[in-house]
Amino acid sequence: MKKNFTLIIGLVSLLSFGQIPAGYYDSATGTGYTLKTQLFNIISTGTIDPGYGALYTTYLTSDIDLYYENNGTVLDMYTENPTGPDLCEYTYGINQDDGTGGTSECQKYNREHIIPQSVFSSATPMHSDAHFVVPSDKYVNAQRGNLPFGVVNSVNWTSSNGSKRGSNLNSGYSAGYTANVFEPIDEFKGDIARMYFYFITRYQDQVAGWSYDMFNGTSNQVLTNTFLNILLTWHLNDPVSQREIDRNNAIYTYQNNRNPFIDNPDFVCDIWPTQCATLSSQEFILNNVAVFPNPSKNGEFSITTTAELKNIAIYNINGQLVQEIKNPNAIETSTYKVNNLATGFYMLQLQTENTSVTKKVIVN
Structure with a gap:
């Protein structure tokens, strides 16, 4: 969610660090994959799994719209219009998925696994981890399905807020993949990238055994070069917002763990410095x-x-x-x-x- 820019990025860091429990990241002293493992140990220790049904309770504080319409409705990244009225407006407990509807947008909301639950066979605690399971319009959730996130070249479907599905652009920073992908609007690209970085760190002890087009079968890099470049670019172009900070704090009260890449965005390039440097070197073009x-x-x-x-x-x-x-x-x-x-x-x-x-x- 793009709410902050280069001139105030230092303020964002101060705001985010101000919410972190004292000493939480004291052991995060390394670089590269050593740092990633240190973060894994931090965010995997003493965690709580409230259960899949409890996600709707978590969303009451983690995913309400206090940033756009500011009316306390469900904040859904796939239908939220950052610059005007939303086509879809959901109220928690009223429009919740009950097994009916979902044949078009704005009928029901449900729970969207940003990393598809089929990847990890719906196992716990991944299945109910609110750091990457978000409220979503039921119909748009179905249109995304299990697709990877990427940069759409040829569009075959578009949601009400401009999120789209289609073949991946096989050039530039998204080169190396041509099948269908799902692309959120720019406002939420960084949010989704940081959810992925959280997931591949939190579950690095299991992820090498999971098959997914975005994954390379390792526990360190985890992502293929193509999807690592896409997510790094989204992370760098769309800085952490106040909404993400608030969401991180809210989830911490339920799960007792945090998304470190929201608390300290620099952790991303500390872990993948070579890839970040390569992307940054392209800035001479502009x-x-x-x-x-x-x-x-x-x-x-x-x-x-x-x-x-x-x-x-x-x-x-x-x-x-x-x-x-x-x-x-x-x-x-x-x-x-x-x-x-x-x-x-x-x-x-x-x-x-x-x-x-x-x-x-x-x-x-």
């Missing part, structure tokens, strides 16, 4: 970007870059997406135009095939 005039006086500005842009996204200071231009057309050589912005401070995210960069923009 180093020579000019945004002008800045400040803008009429809600309009231009972007010049030699890179071919795939997406232009503008976020307000609260982290809400206010405008998005997919596959923008240059009005002249290497120049793109953005307009119709109200007075305010914005973060401009520019994406190419392989990487992204964020710029600050002011409209007076």
Whole structure:
């Protein structure tokens, strides 16, 4: 969930660390897979499994909408519209899946295993681990099914908030896989990536025995190169939000363990430094970007870059997406135009095939 940006990422870290029990990560002193094992020991010791049915109780504090509509309804990543009214609005205990409905969106909500439960044969405690089992529209959950998460190239289905299913884009940071995948909206890509990093750390003593297209059969890297690159990119492009921090704290009260990659996002690149460095080295593509005039006086500005842009996204200071231009057309050589912005401070995210960069923009 994209609620914070580069200029306030330090504040995010302070906020998240402020909620961690004293000494919780004292033994997390290593790097690479040594650090991953240390985190496994921390988050696997003294845990509680409240049971699958208790997830609905956990969701009453972990997954309520206090961030968008701010009305206490179910926060579902597959139908939540970050910039306007949701098509689907669920109230806990009223629209819960009872074995009926689910033939279209907005009928029922249920429990979505971000890592499909078929991967681990619905065994406990994975089956009821709220750190990666989330409330979801029943119909959208079924459309995702057991598909891996990836970058959709050719769309064959889209949810009400823009989450989509289709063949994976076999190029750029998602190269190496061509079958169908499911892609959430940008707002929740980092959330899902950090759920995966939690899962492959929390269950690293078992995961090598599980078969899944995203996994490589090891207990250290766990993910194939393709899916590791996808999740690392999502993690880096979509920083930890207050919603994730609050969710982590709420789940801790029920399970007595935490998602370390929300508490300290740097753990990700401390464990996979080579892959992070490779992804970061691609940022030179967007180093020579000019945004002008800045400040803008009429809600309009231009972007010049030699890179071919795939997406232009503008976020307000609260982290809400206010405008998005997919596959923008240059009005002249290497120049793109953005307009119709109200007075305010914005973060401009520019994406190419392989990487992204964020710029600050002011409209007076």
